[in-house]
Amino acid sequence: GQNIDQPTEMTATEGAIVQINCTYQTSGFNGLFWYQQHAGEAPTFLSYNVLDGLEEKGRFSSFLSRSKGYSYLLLKELQMKDSASYLCAVVDSNYQLIWGAGTKLIIKP
Amino acid sequence: GAVVSQHPSWVICKSGTSVKIECRSLDFQATTMFWYRQFPKQSLMLMATSNEGSKATYEQGVEKDKFLINHASLTLSTLTVTSAHPEDSSFYICSAPQLAVSSYNEQFFGPGTRLTVL
Numbered sequence: 001g002q003n004i005d006q007p008t009e010m011t012a013t014e015g016a017i018v019q020i021n022c023t024y025q026t027s028g029f030n031g032l033f034w035y036q037q038h039a040g041e042a043p044t045f046l047s048y049n050v051l052d053g054l055e056e057k058g059r060f061s062s063f064l065s066r067s068k069g070y071s072y073l074l075l076k077e078l079q080m081k082d083s084a085s086y087l088c089a090v091v092d093s094n095y096q097l098i099w100g101a102g103t104k105l106i107i108k109p
Numbered sequence: 110g111a112v113v114s115q116h117p118s119w120v121i122c123k124s125g126t127s128v129k130i131e132c133r134s135l136d137f138q139a140t141t142m143f144w145y146r147q148f149p150k151q152s153l154m155l156m157a158t159s160n161e162g163s164k165a166t167y168e169q170g171v172e173k174d175k176f177l178i179n180h181a182s183l184t185l186s187t188l189t190v191t192s193a194h195p196e197d198s199s200f201y202i203c204s205a206p207q208l209a210v211s212s213y214n215e216q217f218f219g220p221g222t223r224l225t226v227l
Contacts, residue, residue: 033215040200040223041221042202042218042220043202043218044218045215045216048215087153096155097143097155099152099154099155101151101152
């Protein structure tokens with residue numbers, strides 16, 4: 001079956017750096033998305049990786065290793081507003097989005 | 110980026126009534142739209158794929174007679190929860206892909222509809 005694993009919850013301190021990992025086993029691979037979702041709101045797009053390596057976008061970076069079935073989202077200079085759930089989603093061979101359960105990130109002052 | 114709207118943003122109804130949720134792509138055409146359901150502290154669960162001009166494709170375990178989907182135009186899909194019960198209370202989100210030349214097809218999400226069935 002298809003499976004995406006990410007930690008359920010993480011806690012970090014304001015101003016620090018946090019890395020949220022995502023591992024996947026899917027039927028085919030056509031890219032990996034990271035979305036941010038605040039409580040009670042719809043997800044918003046953060047990043048898309050389809051080739052191996054690191055994509056940097058401001059305070060957020062996303063890394064992909066297709067051979068290892070692994071990705072991470074790196075958040076730098078954490079702000080209180082970064083408290084949210086972070087969803088990893090993989091596009092499989094049928095171009096269907098397979099969603100992880102999400103990682104709830106708690107930022108403490 | 111592209112904009113997807115949903116209406117209503119929240120609804121409270123009595124058990125046994127039907128509720129219609131609209132999903133609109135405002136500045137692009139969407140031949141396909143996706144309907145998700147999200148229970149508290151859980152991830153998005155794909156319910157069905159709405160196809161313009163044809164029948165929706167439902168995921169396993171989703172009752173097609175209970176969750177009626179109509180994709181009447183290239184910018185509008187509707188989800189009707191028929192004979193709603195308290196266990197149908199959830200956050201319903203639609204999304205539409207804006208197709209690009211490559212395989213990259215970012216999903217644009219509506220703001221969601223919170224349904225509470227009393």
